Amino acid sequence: MITRLNSLAIIIASIIGIASCGNPTAQNRPAASAVPVNVQKVAKQNVVYHxxxxxxxxxxNEVELRSEVGGYITGISFKEGQKVKRGQRLYTLDQRKYTAAKAQAEANLKVAKANLEKAQKDADRYTALSEKDAIAKQQLDYALTELDNAKSRVAAAEADLVTANTNLRYSVITAPFDGTIGISNVRIGTFVSLGQTLLNTISSDxxxxxxxxxxxxxxxxxxxxxxxxxxxxxxxxxxxxxxxxxxxxxxxxxxxxxxxxxxxxxxxxxxxxxxxxxxxxxxxxxxxxxxNENSGEQIMIPYKAVTEQMSENFVFVEDNGVVKQTRIELGKRIHEKVIVKSGLQVGQNIVVEGIQKLRDGVPVQAAFLEAGEKTARK
Incomplete structure (x- = not known):
């Protein structure tokens, strides 16, 4: 029984083989079947990228506000975070000692000027007497020396008054320019050290x-x-x-x-x-x-179509059902696409899907995809 079955199988196989030899389609079938892929025609797009x-x-313009005199804060004349104008009052320090210093300097200057006036009269009188040899020359020298000293005391008193006025003016901190003032670092009653305490920061906006x-x-x-x-x-x-x-x-x-x-x-x-x-x-x-200065008409392809080998980039170009691996130079990647600087020509077909099974010279069965957006932006 087994022998008869084996004989029958051999006969059937022989018949099929003979039939295949007589079938032209079977004779011409390629050894390797075509790989199904999706391809896209290379085109230029208007690209704007940065x-x-x-x-x-x-x-x-930004300045840290610090006081040029010391004292306690007695007034804050702004709202934190608001715009301020140049010269606007911001902080006021206790002015009592600076007002007193100014009054003292004014009084000292008045006395110095009175002494200068007296010294000038004495010098004038002794000069006239000396011309008549009515006094010793030494007395004239004393009078002239006292006149010079009186002039120096007036100059010193004037300088003290300038300092007193300056300190009094510095006891009021104003905005150096138009801008926005920040959150204050001090409050009323805070003691401010000369040049040390950071009051606030003002900046142009x-x-x-x-x-x-x-x-x-x-x-x-x-x-x-x-x-x-x-x-x-x-x-x-x-x-x-x-x-x-x-x-x-x-x-x-x-x-x-x-x-x-x-x-x-x-x-x-x-x-x-x-x-x-x-x-x-x-x-x-x-x-x-x-x-970017290269914004404009550029060849763009889907980034997924690119393969990398040994730090070089390639795509598979399809022509008459066969793919060829082609080296390309890439530019800026923009979202899911990338600019191709060289290696491709407009109108060529590139494989965008199904590249995993491809190698140079492999036959493919290509289906076309749309090129996508006409403009890509980033």
Whole structure:
């Protein structure tokens, strides 16, 4: 029974083999089946992108308020956090001893001037008598010396009065410029030491500066931008705030620092932004966004189509059902896409899905995808 079955199987296999040899389709079937992939035609897109740098918002003018005289705080004449005008009274120190010192200086000056007047009369009288040889020359010398001393005492008294007036004026601390004042570090009754106690900080708030650093290799680019009309006329410089929102106004280069830091190879740049709404506050961490000079029509492809080997980037280009591994040079990555600087031509087909099973020269069964958005932004 088993022998008959084996014989029957051999006969059937022989029939199938003969049939296959006579079937043209079976003879022409490739040894390796085509790999199913999705491809996309290479096209240019209008790309607007930026180079980004960490930055800090700074006040263009900022002063720590300290008293130039000592004493107790007797008055605070502002609301914390409010805008103040130049010359506006902010703090008042106890003025009693400074008022008394001024009165004393005025009295001393009055006495000194009276003594000077007497000394002048004595000198004039002794000079006249000396001309007639009516007195000893020594008496005239004494009179002239006393006149010089009286003049010196008047000068000293005048200087003391200036000092007294200055101290009295310093007992009232005023705003040195228009700006915003912070939270006070002292209260009424606090004793203030001359030049030591920090009372408050006042800073300008419109416009505001934004500081960031660049590599020394980029210096020439920014020097050119500083002189370019683009610095002011276009939105070359924008900033993103800590919540990732974009600040509404564009800025411009205010100053490029005088020297490169030899330890880091970087140099500081300060931008200036209008701040009428006071959204920018000193100390905020921001991101400077500099419009890239290569923005415009660029070849862009999905980043997932790129493979990396030995620090080089490749894509699979499909042509007539076969893929070829092609080396490319990448530019800026923007979200899920990346700019291709070289290696691809418009109209070529690249594999964007199914690249895991591919190698150079493998046949594929391609399905086309749409190119996607016409404009990519970041």
């Amino acid at each position: 180079n980004e740098y960490p930055a800090t918002v700074v006040a263009l 419109n416009p505001m500066g934004v500081d960031f650093v660049i590599d020394e290799k980029e210096l020439n680019k920014y020097l050119a931008l500083e002189q370019s009309a683009d610095n002011k006329e276009k939105s070359v410089f924008t900033i993103a705030l800590p919540d990732k929102s974009l600040y509404g106004d564009a800025g411009e280069i205010s100053v490029i620092d005088r020297a490169v830091d030899p330890q880091t190879g970087t140099i500081k740049i300060r931008l200036v932004f209008p701040n009428a709404q006071r959204k920018l506050r000193a100390g905020i961490s921001a991101t400077v966004r500099v419009l």
